[in-house]
Amino acid sequence: METRLGMERIRAARRVIDPVFLDSPLYRCEALEPVLGCSLNIKLETANPVRSFKGRGTELVADQLARSDSRAVVCASAGNLGQALAWSGRHRDLDVTVVASRFATPVKLDRIRALGATLELVDGDHELARERAAAIAQYDGIRLLEDSLDLETCEGAATIALELVDSFSDDRPVVLVALGGGAMATGIGYVLKTLTPYVEVVCVQPYGAPALTRSWHARRVISTETAITIADGVAGRYPIPEVLEDLLQVADDAVLVEESSIVTAIRLLHDHAGLIVEPSAALGIAAILEDPARFAGRPVTTIICGSNVDQAKYRSWI
């Protein structure tokens, strides 16, 4: 396996990341099992100050910057990365700028502002925000944090998997990971394929934003014209070649799910697991709903990766 990631750096990352993001809950959720037909383990990445897993990666970036001469950083974000970078940056007195689509989930934008970051909105989707962030970085000569391309985001997310490796039985375990830009999927996949290669790693993306899944199956970058899904956290159109290369080596499969399944999964997690989740965090459950035979009787672990939702939309989903 030849990826950009490194196990030593991932293990070392645990010593840098604020403990509030580490050792998140991992527990069996039996109440959902009769509905899903499989054994279900939940890895909960929402019980922290930014309500998503992204703090694991931004802690690494912010730590580097705090020890360098440059104290300014800019990123494009659908909301969770920006929130996490703002949190990590505030703790280290960094100058954080976040570029987001003006169509991004409002509560995520509110939290970015509340955490003291400069927020710049673009009149387009996440891909335009990425362009704008790159332009700011070049113009201002500051650090550009690129989600999924920058190894800190992948290796930060990879620490989640270090907390999973002792939990698997040998009964064909599977881990379901939301797929967006690919940071979490490559990070978790890399650790699992290195330490527990018998665990099947399945990435899940919405049909409405299928670029990286399509690319994985085609083994080459395929972009899409649009990215239309309620799962705002994974709505990219331009996969990053380096990330695809890594993903091809660490993922066993990548599947697409319908919007209606995501909504059903959100509701099931609310009613049976007592969890408020954002759509991206429901992708794993949606994948089980769409292909129960594949997972029947197997021990399945899914990463509940975020819970930043707008209340009006959330209430309509549940």
Next chain:
Amino acid sequence: METRLGMERIRAARRVIDPVFLDSPLYRCEALEPVLGCSLNIKLETANPVRSFKGRGTELVADQLARSDSRAVVCASAGNLGQALAWSGRHRDLDVTVVASRFATPVKLDRIRALGATLELVDGDHELARERAAAIAQYDGIRLLEDSLDLETCEGAATIALELVDSFSDDRPVVLVALGGGAMATGIGYVLKTLTPYVEVVCVQPYGAPALTRSWHARRVISTETAITIADGVAGRYPIPEVLEDLLQVADDAVLVEESSIVTAIRLLHDHAGLIVEPSAALGIAAILEDPARFAGRPVTTIICGSNVDQAKYRSWI
């Protein structure tokens, strides 16, 4: 301080309790702070297989029983203790009977059955269930687990506080604890008063079920005719004298809150913290809402002690 609890046993309990119940998330929830006017730390006891803190105590009881000749145990429960005892007992092949009111929250009763315990319903409230459980224990000659009276329930809950003691600043910190039978309040209060005596420990109970709070203020047991509250987990009428004795030494105050404040607190935790909580778990936030001046600007920690809710009722609250 002369209580029934012991710090050595509480520290030793961490080695007995299944790690899935230990080291629960503790994090600052800034999104709620502007609404509440204080700094808010959340100790989340719901991200585990039984969705409440009760597993910490039942693990101690079940471990004892598994190492004794007697493998049968009965308890009365509003639902969470029974669920936790069923879980701990199943892991150790114990024979668990739970007695509950037939008016108890249905989803809690469903989970007790699903976990393999024998469930017996009584046609009355929790106090009748306690009588019936005692009668079963005497008749069958098996262990009666009495919540709050049996030290394992207090010392199990006390382990929560071991996970709090390093988190306090010296700026008049306060911990808000739901008060029912008193197990959690005496347990947490004992550890905090021993290790961090500068932390104010405030117990919170609903006006509709005020027996132990009234008793604490009167310094003698006061029973009530009724216990009418949506906070089913704390709805007792007959305080236990030994528990009151302990509580008098470890609590700084005990306050009562209105039902409407509990509902508002449930909604705030849903909307701003992304947490589904049962009413007992919202008592701390309700106390802040009712007396904001008392907590203004102070660092407040509240224990989110359970999330087992019936969906129909929950949806009406939010």
